[in-house]
Amino acid sequence: MTMSRVLDINVAKPPQTRAPTIGVPAGDPKGGDVFAHPLIPVLTGVVVAILAALAISWARSVGLIAGIWGVGGVAVAVWLRTSRGPSQDAVFALVLTISILIGELIAGNKPALSMLFTLANMLEIVAAVLLARRFAPALNVSSLKGAAGFLIFGAILAPIPAGLFASVGLLQFGAGDIVDAFKTWWFGHAIGLATIGTLGLSLTRSTFVRLRQPGALLEAGLLLATVLTVQCVGITQRSDVGIVMIPLLLCVAVRTGVAGTAFSLLVVALLSVIAAMFGFGPYSAEGLSHQVMMAQVQVLVAYMPILLVAALLEERDGLAERARLGQVRAELASEAKSRLLANVAHEIKSPVAGVIGIGQLWSSGQLGAVTPQQTEMADMLVKTARQVEALAHDLLDVARAEAGTVKVELRPTDVPGLLDDVRRSAVLRPEAQSVKLEVVCEGDGLIALADSQRLMQVINNLVTNALKYGGAGGRVVLRARWSGDRIRIEVTDFGPGLSEQKQKQLFEPFNRLGLERSTIEGHGVGLAIAKRLVELQGGAIGVISSPGQGATFWVDLPRA
Known part of the structure; x- marks a missing residue:
């Protein structure tokens, strides 16, 4: 297929490795939002234009439709992380539209084709943003509900209308197989949205804080190196390594969370699809177009659900941590209550003993002559004071029991x-x-x-x-x-x-x-x-x- 029929699909280099974060939703003030900067929309526009131009130019050089488009994932992640109102949405949409159009024109596409692809990409990006806000409103991909909502609606369904629009529009430019063009658009854009979008939403300041821990950084690096090694062996040996890669990615999910899993999946997807476009991989006996599509399907069907596993594990860890903190707070409150009970009981005992002594002296007449009525009142005083004394002893017993200071000799x-x-x-x-x-x-x-x-x-x-x-x-x-x-x-x-x-x-x-x-x-x-x-x-x-x-x-x- 010639470049006149190429869909703009990005195969830019992956971002720098980032350490995983645990259970902090996008924009959480406790985790910190690494994208909260007023120049982010402009910088995002520049990055989007560069990535689009590079991706289209590279795809033209190999004469095929590229298999991964990351521009949408970058745009959606940053848009969701930074925009906080209709006016900011409008500004962001305008910046992205201009950036994508500039990238198309720099890559050498004709103005009409550039406009078609720009409109299709913006349709996809806007749909992904709206669907993510509707079905994952907290933007917390570290929970099962949030991750499932974003992946299903923001990554899988959002590219469908844009793919249909672009495929039908390509008829005006003499495109050949519209069905294959739609499939490649859909699968490639879904992979970009799922990996880069999820990675972008999972990154917070706590992610980078964890990088400062040598043990966590070393573990993440070893796991990523293992993933790279297994994938490269599969590419060079032209064999399917899915039976090894799936349990390996599950280990990544367990140890590094959503961010680490998303980054690993991005690396695996890039290597698989790029290798397929150059004729490497387990499906090299088939045509290049079929081989690229099979690599895309493997990533989407076999590997992408592991993001849900990572989200479930991270959500479980978050709940366990909250339960632990709640237990600690409850224990501290119980200790404080026990100390208060013990102090109150000790403070009560001394004055009550004095009241009992005075009451007994009064009742017995040792303080002077008393009338029968005064004797009855003194007895009532002693009785009431003994009740308070009994309460003080009970409070002491409760405090000692809760504090674990009661000793028994069996x-x-x-x-x-x-x-x-x-x-x-x-x-x-x-x-x-x-x-x-x-x-x-x-x-x-x-x-x-x-x-x-x-x-x-x-x-x-x-x-x-x-x-x-x-x-x-x-x-x-x-x-x-x-x-x-x-x-x-x-x-x-x-x-x-x-x-x-x-x-x-x-x-x-x-x-x-x-x-x-x-x-x-x-x-x-x-x-x-x-x-x-x-x-x-x-x-x-x-x-x-x-x-x-x-x-x-x-x-x-x-x-x-």
């Missing part, structure tokens, strides 16, 4: 004896006056590996809750039995029971399940502390309950 613990001690202590509580407390032990050798002091604290908390919230049933049962190779301790009440929703909230600190305004005293931390203490002893804790059927709190511990 040793063989006689569970039946411990339950009997808990029962003896519980019957003295005011809530137990009308409640029958029972201890049931099923089986022999119920010796658990536990911290007896901490385990008694846990069971005391469970029994206290059973008396306060389930004492209306008139009976509380403490049971010890075997559960497989572990020992299970159960505290069962026959009160109103718990709904499934409330069971999920039971072990949350300071959650009283809506009983904050009830007459039942409590702070909502006992079960949270019990859960942490049980876990420190290598056990588990839970509840079995249903509304109206009472509740059974259980603790599983390893046997001694």
Whole structure:
């Protein structure tokens, strides 16, 4: 095919190698936009004119239609990265139109043919920009959705109307096979938009920051060198290296992200198509036109989807990093809360102890004669102060549990004896006056590996809750039995029971399940502390309950 029928397809040299970036969309202030400069439209126009002229001149020298057109990819990437409004869009469109026309004329095309190609190229560029803004509005090709939107609509579909327009227009200039001309235009322009466009959108300041890391730079260089070596071997040996290239490009996607993958694909596409135009490659037995088309199809069908894999991996890495940072922030907030609880508890204990002492002296008459009413008020003062003191102790326990400073000393613990001690202590509580407390032990050798002091604290908390919230049933049962190779301790009440929703909230600190305004005293931390203490002893804790059927709190511990 003579140059009078050549489509303007760029085969300029690839840009300098750039290190990959991770998960920063175009224009992100955190990543930095390397294209944010007022002279960029003018410089882009100059580059576009030079590339167009060189590409057309080179294609004429070999007497074929070139297989890759990179002008569209450069123009679309820079346009999307720099334009921020209709007026800037108009300026950019005007600059590109003039630049492409100048490049066509410098290459020696006739004015009418130059105008045809200029209009076709601008139709493609404008379509790609509009479709990218519509289907990838964030312009973040480091996400699967953004990359897929840009590749499918901005790179694959955008060249179709322009290719049809140019192919039909070439009839006026005596073109031969219009179908082949359309295919070459479509495939070549799609490759340029997909590789250069994606590369341009993925480059941010963080890309170049990563280049400063010697390890990342060395790794990217070795991977690119391997890609070049494999591709050159395939070209010189006239063999298809796709079976090796695909896993190699997948490694590039895993290690270097979207930018590194796009650059590697650009290099592979240039080498494949240029070699095909000079008669090298696995399809050299066919005609040159068919060989170029097969090289284009291989790049588009076999290699280009790897960009989606790179985008998916980069998006996953970004989500994982955000999750890690969120976890760090949550841990720091939890540590700050624990320190605050500990400080508040310490600050409360001293003055409360003084209030209790004064109240007891007042109530006993050691501060002077008191009336019965004053004695009652002093007793109420002491009772309230002891509640505050108990809260301070609970706050300290919560803070220590969350900070991991609670120490346990595991040793063989006689569970039946411990339950009997808990029962003896519980019957003295005011809530137990009308409640029958029972201890049931099923089986022999119920010796658990536990911290007896901490385990008694846990069971005391469970029994206290059973008396306060389930004492209306008139009976509380403490049971010890075997559960497989572990020992299970159960505290069962026959009160109103718990709904499934409330069971999920039971072990949350300071959650009283809506009983904050009830007459039942409590702070909502006992079960949270019990859960942490049980876990420190290598056990588990839970509840079995249903509304109206009472509740059974259980603790599983390893046997001694």
